[in-house]
Amino acid sequence: MIMKNVLCYVFCLTLLCNCKRQEPPTSAAAEKKPSEYLSFENRDDQFTGGIKMVPITTEKGTFKVWTKRIGNNPTKKVLLLHGGPGMTHELYECVDGFFPQQEIEYIYYDQLGSYYSDKPDDLELWTTERFVEEVEQVRKALNLNSDNFYLLGQSWGGILAMEYALKYQDNLKGLVISNMMSSIPEYNTYAQEVLGPQLDPEIYKEIKALEDAEDFENPKYGELLFEHYYTEHVLRLPPDQWPEAVMRSLNHANNQVYVHMQGYSEFGITGDATLKEWDVKNRLKELSIPTLVIGAKYDK
Numbered sequence: 001m002i003m004k005n006v007l008c009y010v011f012c013l014t015l016l017c018n019c020k021r022q023e024p025p026t027s028a029a030a031e032k033k034p035s036e037y038l039s040f041e042n043r044d045d046q047f048t049g050g051i052k053m054v055p056i057t058t059e060k061g062t063f064k065v066w067t068k069r070i071g072n073n074p075t076k077k078v079l080l081l082h083g084g085p086g087m088t089h090e091l092y093e094c095v096d097g098f099f100p101q102q103e104i105e106y107i108y109y110d111q112l113g114s115y116y117s118d119k120p121d122d123l124e125l126w127t128t129e130r131f132v133e134e135v136e137q138v139r140k141a142l143n144l145n146s147d148n149f150y151l152l153g154q155s156w157g158g159i160l161a162m163e164y165a166l167k168y169q170d171n172l173k174g175l176v177i178s179n180m181m182s183s184i185p186e187y188n189t190y191a192q193e194v195l196g197p198q199l200d201p202e203i204y205k206e207i208k209a210l211e212d213a214e215d216f217e218n219p220k221y222g223e224l225l226f227e228h229y230y231t232e233h234v235l236r237l238p239p240d241q242w243p244e245a246v247m248r249s250l251n252h253a254n255n256q257v258y259v260h261m262q263g264y265s266e267f268g269i270t271g272d273a274t275l276k277e278w279d280v281k282n283r284l285k286e287l288s289i290p291t292l293v294i295g296a297k298y299d300k
Contacts, residue, residue, distance in 0.1 A: 054142070082114070169289050196267050270280055
């Protein structure tokens with residue numbers, strides 16, 4: 001669940017936004033000229049080029065998370081929830097090549113514990129419930145509301161987006177879930193019975209032997225995953241062709257958050273990882289907001 005085929009699916013979202021019916025302007029601000037889309041004039045983040053460190057209140061104290069807003073669109077603002085957990089907004093940098101053409105305003109955001117935000121060393125902070133409240137505090141700080149607020153979550157970010165929407169859907173205009181199921185037990189079954197066996201049998205056998213021995217720190221384990229599994233089910237390009245931003249995000253990953261919530265294995269969530277029993281499939285009927293779910297043939 002580190003990441004999925006981000007480039008392909010963000011492009012799909014762009015097509016969606018482009019094909020939606022044109023919404024009538026809700027105010028004079030909605031009539032911005034294209035030349036004003038990237039203007040920071042008269043904005044409170046003009047001096048920082050759209051970057052804001054948003055204070056987040058928790059039971060363990062107050063911390064700051066990193067956000068960066070790009071563009072101006074009073075009716076279409078997309079907050080990007082990255083995967084991991086513990087990865088970074090850098091996975092999404094490809095949207096710079098798509099969203100501006102559609103004049104979509106979008107906000108990069110590193111969740112607490114991620115590279116550009118504060119990184120407290122406290123396992124009790126890494127819960128889905130606390131991350132939901134973090135997103136709500138970010139929403140308020142950035143003045144997002146049901147007139148303009150779209151939430152896009154990918155992989156772990158998809159889990160977080162679903163949980164947020166189940167509690168705070170009245171604050172949303174729309175929801176996009178990219179590369180994430182609504183049940184971890186079902187995901188585990190799919191990873192072990194469908195994705196794993198698609199690999200070369202000898203490679204898969206070697207990976208599983210390392211997992212059965214819990215030898216996750218073995219360099220061979222990471223090598224096998226990267227060269228065979230990731231290039232099949234994460235980003236379908238040879239490793240030397242992976243975008244620099246993706247590699248940068250991998251290098252910036254916070255493994256404490258990742259292992260505590262996701263675990264070591266890429267073939268399902270195992271051990272005592274906190275997401276092991278996560279399942280909201282029976283609650284999705286509670287959502288009434290417009291929702292897009294994106295997946296694909298080789299999706300992990």
